[in-house]
Amino acid sequence: MKSVSPKSKLLKQPRIIDVLEGSETGPTLIFVGGIHGNEPAGVQALREVFKEVHYVNGLLKGKAFAIAGNISALQKGLRYIDQDLNRMWTKESVEQHLENNSELPPTQEAIEMRELYDTLQHILKTEVGPFYFFDLHTTSSKTIPFLTVNDNLLNRRFAKQYPAPIILGIEEYLEGPLLSYINELGYVAFGFEGGQHDDSKAIENHKAFIYCSLEFCGMLHHQHSLVETNCQILDNCCEGISGMFEIFQHYKLRESDQFIMQPGYQNFSSVTKHEVLASHNGKPVTIASNAKIFMPLYQHQGTDGFFLIKPIPNFFLKLSAILRRWKIHHLLPILPGVRWASAKKDALLVNRKLARFFARDFFHLLGYRSKTMKNNHLVVRNRESVAKTKLYKKEAWFHA
Numbered sequence: 001m002k003s004v005s006p007k008s009k010l011l012k013q014p015r016i017i018d019v020l021e022g023s024e025t026g027p028t029l030i031f032v033g034g035i036h037g038n039e040p041a042g043v044q045a046l047r048e049v050f051k052e053v054h055y056v057n058g059l060l061k062g063k064a065f066a067i068a069g070n071i072s073a074l075q076k077g078l079r080y081i082d083q084d085l086n087r088m089w090t091k092e093s094v095e096q097h098l099e100n101n102s103e104l105p106p107t108q109e110a111i112e113m114r115e116l117y118d119t120l121q122h123i124l125k126t127e128v129g130p131f132y133f134f135d136l137h138t139t140s141s142k143t144i145p146f147l148t149v150n151d152n153l154l155n156r157r158f159a160k161q162y163p164a165p166i167i168l169g170i171e172e173y174l175e176g177p178l179l180s181y182i183n184e185l186g187y188v189a190f191g192f193e194g195g196q197h198d199d200s201k202a203i204e205n206h207k208a209f210i211y212c213s214l215e216f217c218g219m220l221h222h223q224h225s226l227v228e229t230n231c232q233i234l235d236n237c238c239e240g241i242s243g244m245f246e247i248f249q250h251y252k253l254r255e256s257d258q259f260i261m262q263p264g265y266q267n268f269s270s271v272t273k274h275e276v277l278a279s280h281n282g283k284p285v286t287i288a289s290n291a292k293i294f295m296p297l298y299q300h301q302g303t304d305g306f307f308l309i310k311p312i313p314n315f316f317l318k319l320s321a322i323l324r325r326w327k328i329h330h331l332l333p334i335l336p337g338v339r340w341a342s343a344k345k346d347a348l349l350v351n352r353k354l355a356r357f358f359a360r361d362f363f364h365l366l367g368y369r370s371k372t373m374k375n376n377h378l379v380v381r382n383r384e385s386v387a388k389t390k391l392y393k394k395e396a397w398f399h400a
């Protein structure tokens with residue numbers, strides 16, 4: 001089917017774009033498109049795929065929901081109206097917005113958040129699962145498609161089915177994205193970046209990702225011709241780049257900063273030591289080591305200047321899977337200066353002096369990623385303990 005321009009057909013967008021329901025029981029898939037309003041390609045792809053798949057309804061198992069993210073921003077073609085809807089999903093922020101004690105009128109995104117929250121909660125309460133959550137995005141720079149995945153073994157195991165590179169552990173650098181909130185609830189949840197915002201191929205790539213997801217979750221049979229063709233599209237456009245990468249540097253900006261990237265950088269482009277990447281408040285920005293660049297900022301809104309990434313060696317992935325399954329991290333509080341942050345034992349408080357002796361890779365190995373400072377202690381959080389692994393144990397991909 002022919003793709004149309006990403007900016008068309010977005011007025012009067014309902015929250016639930018479409019629903020697919022199979023004749024047999026199966027998984028529940030939740031796709032969100034356009035949580036950033038200047039990224040309509042995911043919404044358009046969802047509309048097209050769901051329409052195409054309605055014709056093969058008899059072959060479906062389970063249920064899939066296509067949901068619109070920031071509707072008011074989508075209608076204006078802006079990333080957001082008052083605040084970034086994909087940075088509002090920390091536990092505290094969600095609770096604050098639900099209580100709504102403020103005397104000030106709510107921001108546009110607070111209204112969007114409440115609706116989105118109610119929609120997701122309704123699905124989680126009324127459907128059976130296992131649940132899969134996919135957040136569809138595009139980037140301001142040119143890019144091959146890739147997945148952004150919070151680091152737990154469940155996410156890793158599911159995400160490695162896709163023929164696309166994976167950025168692991170992004171939760172350490174982003175405050176309050178929706179997919180981290182869903183991960184905290186224990187479900188498989190990750191993001192897909194389908195290409196540059198206004199690249200017509202972004203819709204095609206999103207469609208390929210959605211078809212692959214329908215197959216990998218067991219909703220649509222892999223021998224169906226639509227699945228085969230679309231998974232091949234994703235494979236072809238990743239230019240041979242695959243495997244898992246992790247961020248090791250984040251160039252952060254303040255809202256008021258003047259930041260201009262040098263032209264021509266794409267995601268996964270190699271950059272060299274001392275290369276001038278950008279101008280920040282009139283000063284040149286250089287880097288200290290060779291790396292690959294990730295998410296260089298080529299738009300006016302946003303405070304992430306760029307990230308630097310490196311591939312994660314296979315032995316590290318395997319070793320960390322073994323150590324986490326053995327729950328080695330439960331021994332860490334034996335060390336002086338390390339204690340549990342709560343009775344739930346999902347976060348550790350590490351004395352600031354002691355934290356300096358541990359390489360960050362050490363915490364990553366044991367599954368501790370997102371971190372904040374609190375009263376002279378480093379708080380590191382582990383997502384393994386909340387993962388609802390049992391829900392997924394009977395699924396075909398779990399044993400692949």
Ligand SMILES: [Zn+2]
Nearest residue numbers: 036039137138
């Ligand atoms: Zn986005």
